[in-house]
Amino acid sequence: MNIESKTHFIKDWIANYVAEMSSPANSLILGISGGIDSSVSSTLSAMTGLKTIVLSMPIKQKSSQHDLSLKHQEWLIKNFNNVEAHTINLDELFEKFENTLSKFNSKLGMANSRARLRMATLYQVAAANKGIVVGTGNKVEDFGVGFYTKYGDGGVDISPISDCNKSDIWEMGKSLNILKEIIEAAPTDGLWDDGRTDEGQLGLKYTELEEAMNNINSINREKYEKIRKINLHKMEPIPVCKIPN
Secondary structure (H helix, E strand, O other): OOHHHHHHHHHHHHHHHHHOOOOOOOEEEEEOOOOHHHHHHHHHHHHOOOEEEEEEOOOOOOHHHHHHHHHHHHHHHHHOOOEEEEEOOOHHHHHHHHHHOHHHOOHHHHHHHHHHHHHHHHHHHHHHOOEEEEOOOOHHHHHHHOOOOHHHOOOOOEOOOOOOOHHHHHHHHHHOOOOHHHHHOOOOOOOOOOOOOHHHHHOOOHHHHHHHHHOOOOOOHHHHHHHHHHHHHHHOOOOOOOOOO
């Protein structure tokens, strides 16, 4: 399937999912970061014609990252009349959370907590608009290495691009005329004060991870397996204690 066909297939899948719900949602809710995944996901959602609400949720955000999010908001509103955009600044809420839990400080824990505050925000907005939360995770993140805490992913109602490689998503972005700045920006989850990139955290480029995911003889397979093992708990069902009769 070529990129254009894949784009329309995903758009139709989103629309059909909503139409077939027992009580169809009135809106699609997405967090946008200024990155390629959330930009493509929000554009595909807007293409359905359904009311699409996009949220930029900065938490101590690098201005360069937040600026791209705002630019994508403007681009969506300019190109789609069914898009509603909001910036919800979570700085004060996070600072209160951070200070309250100062005795239990952990940089990794706080980075994950940022994602969970965003997730809670997405679901609150969804509840207020009879909406569903649309995820923005890609294939290698959701099924390969479990790297999907960004912008609330991991707690979503539907995930339209989870079967797409990052390389395909970049190509989709180009075909959808997503802003060049976003296509060329280094992928980042925006959860760290130092602005570290996704690939910097993972230790491999997305193209290398995708190749290693599909090729057991890859020179990067061992590193891929190590990352996957650490995050495997995120991709498996929650363990449940079964009480014997």
